[in-house]
Amino acid sequence: MDSISTGPIANLLEKLHHEAEAADKPLMEHFFYQAAIDKMIQSETKDLGAAYSELAGNFLSVSPQFGRFLYACARASRARRIVEFGSSMGVSTIYLAAALRDNNNNNNNNSSSSSTGGGVIGTELELSKAERAMSNLSAAGLADLVEIRVGDARETLLLGAGEDGEIDMVLLDGAFTLYLDVLKVLEPRLRPGALIIGENCFRQAGGYVDYVSDPANGYLSVPLPFDAHTHRGNLLSVRTGTGGRSGAVRQ
Numbered sequence: 001m002d003s004i005s006t007g008p009i010a011n012l013l014e015k016l017h018h019e020a021e022a023a024d025k026p027l028m029e030h031f032f033y034q035a036a037i038d039k040m041i042q043s044e045t046k047d048l049g050a051a052y053s054e055l056a057g058n059f060l061s062v063s064p065q066f067g068r069f070l071y072a073c074a075r076a077s078r079a080r081r082i083v084e085f086g087s088s089m090g091v092s093t094i095y096l097a098a099a100l101r102d103n104n105n106n107n108n109n110n111s112s113s114s115s116t117g118g119g120v121i122g123t124e125l126e127l128s129k130a131e132r133a134m135s136n137l138s139a140a141g142l143a144d145l146v147e148i149r150v151g152d153a154r155e156t157l158l159l160g161a162g163e164d165g166e167i168d169m170v171l172l173d174g175a176f177t178l179y180l181d182v183l184k185v186l187e188p189r190l191r192p193g194a195l196i197i198g199e200n201c202f203r204q205a206g207g208y209v210d211y212v213s214d215p216a217n218g219y220l221s222v223p224l225p226f227d228a229h230t231h232r233g234n235l236l237s238v239r240t241g242t243g244g245r246s247g248a249v250r251q
């Protein structure tokens with residue numbers, strides 16, 4: 001069974017997608033034109049904090065189809081530890097955490113993160129968004145599986161004490177220009193075969209697309225067809241290199 005097709009989590013997701021559509025409609029009418037993407041890249045480069053505090057009331061969330069894809073990837077790869085760059089109001093986080101919960105239940109494990117050593121680590125620059133994300137995750141009954149780190153992910157994802165567990169899956173959905181920086185922070189902990197899913201990967205933003213498109217860097221990348229009409233550059237990459245810091249262990 002899955003918890004995103006029917007039941008309380010499915011109902012909550014439907015409600016949140018409606019709220020997102022209403023909140024973001026005016027923005028989305030313009031956002032995915034090339035000129036708007038270029039302008040956002042310029043704004044990020046000029047002042048990252050200001051660029052995203054202007055969007056503090058916007059969800060900017062994944063589409064229902066993309067969310068289902070995230071859920072399917074996490075189930076198929078039996079992910080236990082997932083890192084998310086850019087959590088916003090927690091819509092994508094709910095898909096990811098629901099997959100972890102369903103993976104745990106499938107394994108007949110106790111479903112708390114502490115019992116499996118896994119969970120979702122989300123990241124969000126805006127405190128108000130992180131608070132709304134945690135409130136939505138609580139409403140979904142998934143809060144125990146998620147930690148949202150507030151601040152710049154390039155700093156909040158640096159290793160803390162005892163945090164050397166391997167990462168099974170990464171969603172990159174934050175500032176367009178920082179995907180490569182964030183990937184480099186996480187790279188030593190990616191398990192062989194880890195999935196890295198990038199939403200809004202634009203070639204002109206920071207070198208990420210070129211990096212994961214070069215097999216010599218230890219990735220195999222495939223463009224994803226979702227939401228192509230909105231010019232979103234969605235990319236699935238698999239960690240094919242050995243990667244992994246020596247001594248990294250699954251906890």
Ligand SMILES: C[S@@+](CC[C@H](N)C(=O)[O-])C[C@H]1O[C@@H](n2cnc3c(N)ncnc32)[C@H](O)[C@@H]1O
Binds near residue numbers: 087125
């Ligand atoms: C596209 S939205 C994320 C949407 C979310 N994944 C979802 O589907 O519901 C991008 C988010 O990344 C956050 N963000 C941007 N730069 C960041 C950074 N350096 N560290 C953490 N969060 C960041 C923004 O504040 C924004 O809320």
